[in-house]
Amino acid sequence: MVSFIIEFVRDLISGKSPLRPPGAFPEKEFLKKCIKCNKCAQICPYFSIQMAHIEYGKSMGTPLIFPREVPCYVCMKCPPVCPTGALKNDVVNKEDVRMGIAVINEETCLPYIGIICRACFENCPIFREAIILEDEMYPKVIKEKCIGCGICEKVCPIEGSAIIIESAHNI
Secondary structure (H helix, E strand, O other): OHHHHHHHHHHHHHOOOOEOOOOEOOHHHHHHHOOOOOHHHHHOOOOOEEEOOHHHHHHOOOEEEOOOOOOOOOOOOOHHHOOOOOEOOOOOOHHHOOOEEEEEOOOOOHHHHOOOOOHHHHHOOOEOOOEEEEOOOEEEEOOOOOOOOOHHHHHOOOOOOOEEEEEOOOO
């Protein structure tokens, strides 16, 4: 438990925060609408959605995604089951999702230090649009196309990940 608290505090200090599921409203509106029913987590076939514990304060019981553990695979099963519309029911295409934005740390990203790696590029569900390769080697995030699902963060072989998702909805 102590190590979890230390990790939680470290993430808060670094500005890293978990993601909300696809279709989530901005945080204040989301918290007003979410009734903590757990339906989104129950329908998720990948177990990507977890419910926030007490350390998240007023967000306790609301759905979160921790991309380094299990990212969102954008199956789009959760928005339609949300009974209150806290997850916008009309978001059906993965290209319309905006959970966050991927940010690359060029100091730790393998291609930027001379080692070939295409993990984030090849695994991005918005293939060849959200992450492109400059000069056929260096990954670059196209902010307008990135949906912030966290798959790139999960597949990065660097410990701690050289690419992280900045949440669109800070908790």
